[in-house]
Amino acid sequence: MLELEGVHAAYGATPALFGLSLTVAPGQVAALLGRNGAGKTTTLKSVVRLVTVTAGRVRFRGEDLARLPPHRIALTGIAYVPEERRIIAGLTVEENLRVTRRSPAARAAWPIERAYDLFPPLAGLRHRPGTRLSGGEQQMLCIARALMLDPAILLLDEPTEGLAPAVIEVLGERLATLKAAGLAILLAEQSSVLVARLADTAHVIDRGAIRYSGTLADFRADRQATEHLLFVG
Amino acid sequence: MLIGLQVLGGLVSAAILFLVAAGLTLIFGVCRVLNLAHGTFYMLGLYAAYSLTTALHGLPGAFWLALVLVPLLWAAIGAVLEAVLFRRLYGVDVLLQILPTIALVFLGQDLVRAVWGLTPRLVSTPPALLFPLHIFGVTAPAYYAFVVLAGIVVAAGLWLLIARTDWGLLVRATARDRVVAATLGVDTGRIMTSVFALSMALVGLAGVLFAPIGGASPGMGVDSTVEAFAVVVVGGLGSVWGSAAAALGFGMLKSFGILVAPRFAVAFVFVAMAAVLVFRPAGLFRAPE
Numbered sequence: 001m002l003e004l005e006g007v008h009a010a011y012g013a014t015p016a017l018f019g020l021s022l023t024v025a026p027g028q029v030a031a032l033l034g035r036n037g038a039g040k041t042t043t044l045k046s047v048v049r050l051v052t053v054t055a056g057r058v059r060f061r062g063e064d065l066a067r068l069p070p071h072r073i074a075l076t077g078i079a080y081v082p083e084e085r086r087i088i089a090g091l092t093v094e095e096n097l098r099v100t101r102r103s104p105a106a107r108a109a110w111p112i113e114r115a116y117d118l119f120p121p122l123a124g125l126r127h128r129p130g131t132r133l134s135g136g137e138q139q140m141l142c143i144a145r146a147l148m149l150d151p152a153i154l155l156l157d158e159p160t161e162g163l164a165p166a167v168i169e170v171l172g173e174r175l176a177t178l179k180a181a182g183l184a185i186l187l188a189e190q191s192s193v194l195v196a197r198l199a200d201t202a203h204v205i206d207r208g209a210i211r212y213s214g215t216l217a218d219f220r221a222d223r224q225a226t227e228h229l230l231f232v233g
Numbered sequence: 234m235l236i237g238l239q240v241l242g243g244l245v246s247a248a249i250l251f252l253v254a255a256g257l258t259l260i261f262g263v264c265r266v267l268n269l270a271h272g273t274f275y276m277l278g279l280y281a282a283y284s285l286t287t288a289l290h291g292l293p294g295a296f297w298l299a300l301v302l303v304p305l306l307w308a309a310i311g312a313v314l315e316a317v318l319f320r321r322l323y324g325v326d327v328l329l330q331i332l333p334t335i336a337l338v339f340l341g342q343d344l345v346r347a348v349w350g351l352t353p354r355l356v357s358t359p360p361a362l363l364f365p366l367h368i369f370g371v372t373a374p375a376y377y378a379f380v381v382l383a384g385i386v387v388a389a390g391l392w393l394l395i396a397r398t399d400w401g402l403l404v405r406a407t408a409r410d411r412v413v414a415a416t417l418g419v420d421t422g423r424i425m426t427s428v429f430a431l432s433m434a435l436v437g438l439a440g441v442l443f444a445p446i447g448g449a450s451p452g453m454g455v456d457s458t459v460e461a462f463a464v465v466v467v468g469g470l471g472s473v474w475g476s477a478a479a480a481l482g483f484g485m486l487k488s489f490g491i492l493v494a495p496r497f498a499v500a501f502v503f504v505a506m507a508a509v510l511v512f513r514p515a516g517l518f519r520a521p522e
Contacts, residue, residue: 048416050412050416069415069420069422070412070415070416071415071416071417071418071419071420071421074415074416074417074418075418079416080416082412082413082416086410086412086413088405088406088409088410088413088414089409089410090405090409091402091405091406091409095402095405095406098399098402099402099403099406099414099417099419100417100418100419101403101417101418101419101420102418145417146417148417149417149418
């Protein structure tokens with residue numbers, strides 16, 4: 001469904017991806033693993049065009065995304081949840097959820113109440129400024145906000161970073177529910193908890209290219225082969 | 234009695250200052266560009282009102298037509314200007330941003346010199362609002378009260394638009410985080426174009442409203458930008474409500490300053506600005522970042 005093919009990407013004059021190829025199948029969760037600075041964030045950004053793709057192709061449901069600006073890419077069904085939990089300051093929780101421009105179909109599929117059903121803690125906080133939430137609540141809000149697009153795929157950038165194990169547990173459970181409902185996820189992660197729970201395939205990135213791709217089971221069996229790519233030293 | 238006159242005069246200044254400053258602060262808040270030519274469009278608004286009412290001389294509704302047409306025309310010009318020029322300036326070094334806006338200031342001044350010359354041009358007060366009004370213990374043309382009322386109505390409308398409508402929500406989101414807004418499907422480019430158009434409509438409206446009071450004269454564009462800039466800085470860059478409060482304060486300060494020291498009335502405004510910035514560097518209504 002989502003195909004990256006020989007993608008080169010750069011921040012200004014600084015290249016960050018070097019011929020990266022990766023495929024996410026419908027309804028599947030693909031884990032993107034790698035050290036800090038390996039290119040996980042850039043990979044997600046190359047899909048939503050927040051970084052310049054200098055060569056290669058990104059296709060979504062067969063459509064080449066190269067010609068689309070970021071907001072049009074979002075409307076094709078790709079929801080991006082950035083790394084540092086970017087709640088829009090000055091907006092309440094509910095306003096953060098309402099920012100999304102979306103089709104009538106998305107409105108019908110994801111009324112705001114469904115976001116509160118998915119993450120009940122948010123319901124009681126709906127009129128609170130979004131920046132005045134705990135880290136876990138902010139992550140829930142960011143994911144819920146992305147879901148308002150009624151996406152076919154969710155790009156998650158290190159969603160568990162800095163969160164308590166209990167919160168990660170809740171997130172994992174909710175993401176599993178969404179996966180069961182047919183949502184595909186490209187999950188960039190450092191920690192293994194969510195990956196073990198959700199992922200169908202694992203892709204190890206190092207220095208801007210995929211060095212290993214396989215099913216999660218294969219990845220576990222081959223752990224020795226990828227260990228040096230994931231850990232320093 | 235003198236006090237009443239100063240209060241009314243202060244409110245009129247405040248209304249005009251607010252209309253100009255609101256546009257300046259909106260453009261800065263959403264597009265992050267300081268448009269030094271904003272006051273130039275205020276000046277051109279006055280001249281446009283002059284030409285339009287002169288061309289339609291004899292028509293009783295000429296002024297009202299200008300009051301509607303000029304803001305609409307200014308909005309259209311704003312949309313084009315944003316798409317052709319300002320869009321290229323977003324995120325560029327601040328010096329490079331300011332230079333083209335200074336070019337617009339010169340272009341505007343030359344346009345005024347070429348088309349209207351150096352003589353000040355006055356627009357006559359609409360006959361319907363010529364009657365004397367008793368207000369604050371003084372008798373003043375009803376037109377003054379109309380200008381104040383227009384300022385209040387526009388301020389309230391602007392509040393509704395920004396705080397209560399979907400468009401306003403998208404504007405606030407774009408102002409705070411353009412990148413996240415875009416990943417949520419918001420066409421931030423179109424939002425910025427519409428903000429520019431709105432800001433230009435406001436400054437055009439300010440020009441037409443002030444035309445029967447002060448008339449149009451060549452140097453007023455730069456003066457207006459400088460004053461509006463002071464209002465925007467004191468109110469807090471990007472804060473429309475801050476601008477409203479600061480405009481009110483400055484309008485009064487100017488009006489009463491004339492009583493105390495006529496030659497320094499304008500200077501009072503800048504002394505006040507300096508004083509505010511010493512104690513609240515981010516302005517009155519903006520949390521320091």
